[in-house]
Amino acid sequence: MLAASSLMRRLGLAAVLLPLAGSLPVSAQSEKELYEAAKKEGSINWYTGFVQNQLVRPVVANFEAKYPGLRINVTGGRDIDIMIKILAEAKAGSLQADLVEGPSVVKPLREAGLIQPYVPEAAAKLAPNHKDAKGDWNAVLVHYLVPAVNTELVKPADEPKSLDDLLDPKWKGKIAWTGEMTIAGPPGFIGSVLNAYGEEKGMAYLEKLGAQKVATIPSNPRVVLDQVIAGQYAIGLVTYNHHSAISIAKGAPVKWLPVNPAIGAMAREVLLKGGPHPNGAKLLINYLLSPEGQKVIQEAGYIPSNPAVDAKDPSLKPEVTGFKVFSPPPADEDRDIDKWIAIYKKLFQ
Known part of the structure; x- marks a missing residue:
């Protein structure tokens, strides 16, 4: 991905930052309340770099089966292409994305004022280095x-x-x-x-x-x-x-x-400020972090972020195989x- 500052300059976003006021963490709602609100929205626009066949389709199928009446619209691609699209939508005043994840999406989104902090209940199970204390992002899986x-x-x-x-x-x-x-x-x-x-x-x-x-x-x-x-x-x-x-x-x-x-690295899921379907997006984030969603991630062969749900192949993890890891704090x-x-x-x- 381009450096965050380069992306911002490329899209001329310096003058179109969304106001930061009001970007306090969204209060937790019950699953029932979120679902009822999400059904009124009807759909969720998920921008993701995850491999479609391996992970995205199983997540979509299981989520839509659990929550009838909701449809996930997926926009996939390389991280750089997804970020360019999101920042261009914001510049045009027509943001379509509701949530996005990736290893390096937080910096450009934060600089553009596009992050809506959100602290889902399931984030309590995550290690401190797998979530942002203010709710700017939560890791749904690790790499x-x-x-x-x-x-x-x-x-x-x-x-x-x-x-x-x-x-x-x-x-x-x-x-x-x-x-x-x-x-x-x-x-x-x-x-x-x-x-x-x-x-x-x-x-x-x-x-x-x-x-x-x-x-x-x-x-x-x-x-x-x-x-x-x-x-x-x-x-x-x-x-x-x-x-x-x-x-x-x-x-x-x-x-x-x-x-x-x-x-x-981590797949850091971010709720976007000003997205058209905020309740559905929050419900999907909750699902991805829940034991049920983490098991879908596990079955797809990925490494869940919730320590209570082990990897399907535990040898992928450093604590099992013994390899050392360079994993700088997101701020670094x-x-x-x-x-x-x-x-x-x-x-x-």
């Missing part, structure tokens, strides 16, 4: 991003065991990563290297990695993994480990590697991501 290899192209003895192993000359031109400029992409990887090695050694490492001619795929990490599975690249550098697990279960020649540090991520993007442009473009 761990790691290298993945095509097992037909990479022998077990050649699997990278460390970041330094990625610098082996035999991998030059055979590594790919996503072009999404988020914590779940090159900026997050760059931040993890600087955090692990320190500024001087980290930059030296990144310069060497840049010489490996890492291919940037203009799509999301799922597409990068699919290209690795297809044999177009030997290694996917920043991929979701749960995507590998889903593909492995289908017989794909892929393996995710617990190379330290993995990148920890928002502060540093422009710097990481600048390093990417300097060394990898």
Whole structure:
């Protein structure tokens, strides 16, 4: 994703910020009250970067079955495209989105005055680092991003065991990563290297990695993994480990590697200020965070944010497999991501 400030400038949003007054957290309503209010709205416009077949469709099917009379309209795509659409709608004074999630959506939405704080009851079950204290966002699931290899192209003895192993000359031109400029992409990887090695050694490492001619795929990490599975690249550098697990279960020649540090990211769900269906949006957020919704996420092969609902494959989690995680607090991520993007442009473009 573009840096938040770049998105704002691109869309000329500086002069059209929604007023911040009145953006206090929305009070909790009972499920019955929300449902009755949502039925009068009729539908919910959910903008999401989640993979449609793997997660979005099961969520929609289960939610609509639980709440007859409500329909979820899904707008999918890459995070950058979704954010451009939302900010353009706001600029035109015709916001259509009710809620949106992603690893790096909060900063541009906050700068545009588009966040309606909301503290759902189910958020009480989340760890403190998986929710915003003021209700600006709540994590509906967590991600761990790691290298993945095509097992037909990479022998077990050649699997990278460390970041330094990625610098082996035999991998030059055979590594790919996503072009999404988020914590779940090159900026997050760059931040993890600087955090692990320190500024001087980290930059030296990144310069060497840049010489490996890492291919940037203009799509999301799922597409990068699919290209690795297809044999177009030997290694996917920043991929979701749960995507590998889903593909492995289908017989794909892929393996995710617990190379330290993995990148920890969250799908931060945000209620949008001024959306046309606020009650339905709140009901959907409640559902996603509820044990029932978290089990749908679990069955889809993702890692639920509610600690009471384990991952379908517990080995995806660092506390089970033992890999270390770089997961900066959202405030630190928002502060540093422009710097990481600048390093990417300097060394990898």
